[in-house]
Amino acid sequence: MFVTRFAPSPTGPLHLGHAYSALLAHDMARGVGGRFLLRIEDIDATRCRPEWEAQILDDLGWLGITWDAPPLRQSDRLPTYAAALDELWRRELIYPCHCTRRDIAAAASAPQEGGDPVIGPDGIIYPGTCRDLLSPGYGRGPRPDGTALRLNMARALDSLDDHPLIFTETGAGPDGETGQIQTSAQALRAGVGDVVLSRRDFLGSYHLSVVLDDADQDITCVIRGQDLFEATPIHVLLQRLLSLPTPAYHHHSLIRDDSGKRLAKRDNARAIAALRDAGATPETIRARVGLPAAQS
Numbered sequence: 001m002f003v004t005r006f007a008p009s010p011t012g013p014l015h016l017g018h019a020y021s022a023l024l025a026h027d028m029a030r031g032v033g034g035r036f037l038l039r040i041e042d043i044d045a046t047r048c049r050p051e052w053e054a055q056i057l058d059d060l061g062w063l064g065i066t067w068d069a070p071p072l073r074q075s076d077r078l079p080t081y082a083a084a085l086d087e088l089w090r091r092e093l094i095y096p097c098h099c100t101r102r103d104i105a106a107a108a109s110a111p112q113e114g115g116d117p118v119i120g121p122d123g124i125i126y127p128g129t130c131r132d133l134l135s136p137g138y139g140r141g142p143r144p145d146g147t148a149l150r151l152n153m154a155r156a157l158d159s160l161d162d163h164p165l166i167f168t169e170t171g172a173g174p175d176g177e178t179g180q181i182q183t184s185a186q187a188l189r190a191g192v193g194d195v196v197l198s199r200r201d202f203l204g205s206y207h208l209s210v211v212l213d214d215a216d217q218d219i220t221c222v223i224r225g226q227d228l229f230e231a232t233p234i235h236v237l238l239q240r241l242l243s244l245p246t247p248a249y250h251h252h253s254l255i256r257d258d259s260g261k262r263l264a265k266r267d268n269a270r271a272i273a274a275l276r277d278a279g280a281t282p283e284t285i286r287a288r289v290g291l292p293a294a295q296s
C-alpha cells in the first residue's frame, strides 16, 4: 500500500509552495488508493506557534485535503528521539559539540583547513573541533543533555556493512537526478560531515526526527521539495544505522515567484490565507501551482 505524508513546520503560514507539496502528495495517494498522512514538525518550540498550526490545518482542509489518521506531532515523540540518541551514544556514533556558529565559521576558514569552508546541506561542514575530546568507552556513560550532539560521520560509515547507500528517486533532484541514487562514503565524509542529530535547545534535529517519524508512520514514499534532495543521503544513512526501512523519495520542483526566487514563509502575499481573503478558490490555487483540476 502506498503511504505518503505532508510534514509542515508551523513556523509560518502555509504558502503556495507548501500547498503544491501537500496537494501533489494527496493527489498521488488518492490516485492509487493509498494513504495520506499529516505530521506537524514542531520540535523547535522557539519557532513554532499553535496559531500557525491551526491556520495550516484550516488551509489544508479548505484545499480539499483529507488525512487518514490524526496528525502525528513531533513534540509528542521526544521519548522516541531520546531512545534513538541513546542507542547512537552507546555505539559512540554521536558526540557532544559545544561550538557556536561563529566558532565553526572561524575554525573552518583557518589556513590549515584550506581557508575556504566547504558548504554541505546544513551549511559549513563541521571542522571537527569537538570530535575527539572524549576517550573511547565514553558511550558507557550517560548521554549528556542540554548540548548539541553530532554524528561522527567517519565512524558511522565505518560501522556499516558494504551494501551501498542507495534510494529510489521517483521524481527528480535539482539536476534531474532520478532512478537509483547512490551516495559514496567519500561524498558523505567530504560533502556532509558531522551533522547535528540533537540540538542544544531542543531534543533531536530535523534529520533524526524525520527518519524516525517516516518509519513509524510506515511511509513508503516521501514526497517533498527539491530543496531537501541533498539531505536525503543523510536520511538513508540514518535509516541504515538505526535498522529502519528506506522509503522511495519523490522530490518535486519548487514553486517560485515571478522573479524566479523561491517562496519564503515570510512572503505573506503568497500565503494561502491571504489568497483566500483575496477571493482565490481551491481550483485557482491548483491551477496556479500547475496541478490539474481535482477529481470529484
Ligand code: GLU
Pocket: 007, 008, 009, 041, 210, 223, 224, 225, 228
Ligand atoms: N518540515 C519540513 C518543511 O516544512 C518538511 C520536511 C520533509 O518533508 O521531510 O520544510
